[in-house]
Structure formats: structure tokens, C-alpha cells
Amino acid sequence: MRDSEAATFYANRTKEENELRYMLFMQHSHDGSSACLYGDDGEMSCGVCHIDFVRDSVEMIKQKNYDFNMRECVRLGLIKLTPNV
Ligand SMILES: [Zn+2]
Numbered sequence: 001m002r003d004s005e006a007a008t009f010y011a012n013r014t015k016e017e018n019e020l021r022y023m024l025f026m027q028h029s030h031d032g033s034s035a036c037l038y039g040d041d042g043e044m045s046c047g048v049c050h051i052d053f054v055r056d057s058v059e060m061i062k063q064k065n066y067d068f069n070m071r072e073c074v075r076l077g078l079i080k081l082t083p084n085v
Pocket residue numbers: 028029030036046047048049050051
């Protein structure tokens with residue numbers, strides 16, 4: 001079994017953390033659709049914001065979610081970026 005395989009990550013985590021990651025994955029969507037999710041072969045990832053619910057650390061999941069939401073706020077004109085001078 002390769003270290004990068006999903007099963008390796010599951011085996012190295014508690015059952016509780018695996019369950020919480022699965023619940024987080026199942027609740028994930030964009031614009032009300034879960035079509036962005038890939039969940040075959042033990043994988044749990046999003047093709048839109050690129051969160052890997054199997055391999056990413058909790059901190060990385062938080063950061064990717066934050067980054068995506070900030071980009072969306074800019075795209076929708078809810079916030080404007082100003083240059084640092
Ligand atoms: Zn996503």
C-alpha cells in the first residue's frame with residue numbers, strides 16, 4: 001500500500017476523525033450542488049475548491065475554504081481588493 005493511497009490516511013486516523021471528515025465531505029457543495037464532489041475508491045475531494053478531505057490537514061481544509069470564499073466575494077463584487085501601498 002502506497003503512502004499516498006486513501007486507505008493509508010484512514011488507517012492512520014481515529015475512527016472519529018474519519019467519520020467527521022466524511023460528514024464534512026457529505027455536507028460540502030457549491031451553489032447548492034454536490035456535483036463537484038468525487039467520492040470513488042475512498043477518495044473525498046472537491047473539483048471546485050480543491051479540498052482533499054482525505055489528505056489535507058484540518059488547517060489546509062480551513063485555508064482552502066477561506067481562500068475560495070474570499071475569491072467568490074471578490075468575483076461577486078461583495079468586497080474589493082485594494083493594493084497595499
Ligand atoms: Zn469545494
